[in-house]
Amino acid sequence: MKRNKVLISGLFIIGVLSTIALLAPFLSPYDPSLIDSSSLLAPPSLRHLLGTDSLGRDLLSRLIYGARISLSIGLIAMGIATFIGLIFGSIAGYYGGIADSLIMRFVDIVLCFPVFFLILAVVAIFEPSIINIMVIIGLTGWMGTARLVRGEILSLKEREFIQAAKAIGASGPRIILRHLIPNAAGPVLVNATLGVAAAILLESGLSFLGLGVQPPTPSWGSILIESKSTLGVAWWITLFPGLAILITILAFNMIAEGLKKEIG
């Protein structure tokens, strides 16, 4: 196997970011919500490596704690979406018939809703909280996975090993869980990796609009809320959280790209 540089670098970046997120209490130089009125909007310096915000809170510490929130929202939202997509997709693909038409028509309908509109409308009804954001992003993001899984299963189920499993009397759920889904894992994994990136982007956009993670909880998007009022005064508040998002999304996209190459 030729060394897959894109995949390895992507995995490395995400590994580092996850470690930082896990070890946040040990790594962050300050308490992320510690208000220091003696250094408001301080530019990056040795004392505050990435500067401070308008309440004097250390930006680096907030970004480190923000990594926890943003990464976990991305991962859990993707997990929910992939789980639902797998269930619907495999039922539609394996059983066909009415189940298939019903599920796929439902997918068509949900796909008509502009995702961002749908999410905002739901946020307006339920209060925005970290759990709600994860669930909402997950519930509005499974349709692509369902279509993908269905397609994979449609082509897999004609293969000999599935016929053999059927011949020895394996039940439908067993065939789906033990034989079909493991063989469709590659494309689903690529799709899920892209899903994490998409969920993190969505969360940052929502939080930036004030409809996602609520201040003072730091997520990369909610830190950026302040950048609108400090534009032209404190460039560091705009630059660094955005760079954190960019690097993360880039790394997940690199993993997806690299995985695609591995699968062939």
Next chain:
Amino acid sequence: MINYILKRLLSIIPLLLGITLISFAVIHFAPGKPVELQESLNPKVSPEVRLRLQKLYGLDKPVYAQYIDWLARVAKLDFGRSFNDNRPVMEKIAERIPLTLTINIFSLIIMFGLAIPIGVKASLTPGGKFDSITTVILFMLFAAPSFWLALILMQLLCINLNLLPISGVVSLDFEYMGWWQKALDIGRHLFLPILVSSISGLAGISRYMRSSMIEALNQPYIYTARAKGLSEKKVVYKHAMRNAVIPIVTILGLSVPGLLGGSVIFESIFALPGIGRLFYEAVMTRDYPLIMAEVVIGAVLTMFGNLLADIAYATVDPRIRYKK
């Protein structure tokens, strides 16, 4: 062709029913009906407004009757009145459409105008210098949150270089300008929003164009064209590109939901009074009739976008419409 169009038109009926049913369900089965929620969140709601709301949603009737009533009104584009200022929702939306439409049309033109040449040029030497550089740049742009790019460009162009106005549609002295000054003024205000919203779709479309072009260049008819001694220019632009562009037309129809979602963010950042900002304000103030109207209209627009994409595709590629 007519058969194909008719078939596609018929298929939108269940979609329309599904869209309205889901929209209705979202608002209806929300914890706390809109009327109660509105009351608890907005103390300004008077008993009179409350009564009208109950009538609007027909809350005294069974659920299916409420849905049918609501559907009948929606079919006449009657989405009720806004909670905030009591004006008809459709009127509020209609006056905001021209701005959002203008921004999106221009950004689509820029998006496709840049993405197609980039994709074609990259496909000619895959792995070459141009391909590698544009791939890296586009990958970065694809990973950057678009609202962050907007903030960075605002900082650079509007504050540091002081080249462009920072927000709004017109300057304060707009009234006293000549017509060409007015046009220039609007152009200067909309330049950045259009630029940023065109960047967001650029990466995907040019990558798509590139792979579509690479595929086209490996088709047998390209060998034929080369074998009969056509110039490389003719082979690339006349034979390969015309075929490779076909799948791109479908993206045009499919980009509706992305553009609508983007308009919420950009119009909020740049303080532009379009339908995106209207939706944002509606969400912030929990103006349910307005939220419902925009969700339904957004979904229907997306559906027609898909429909147009399919029909356009079938028009330029006969293979589609003869397939079962």
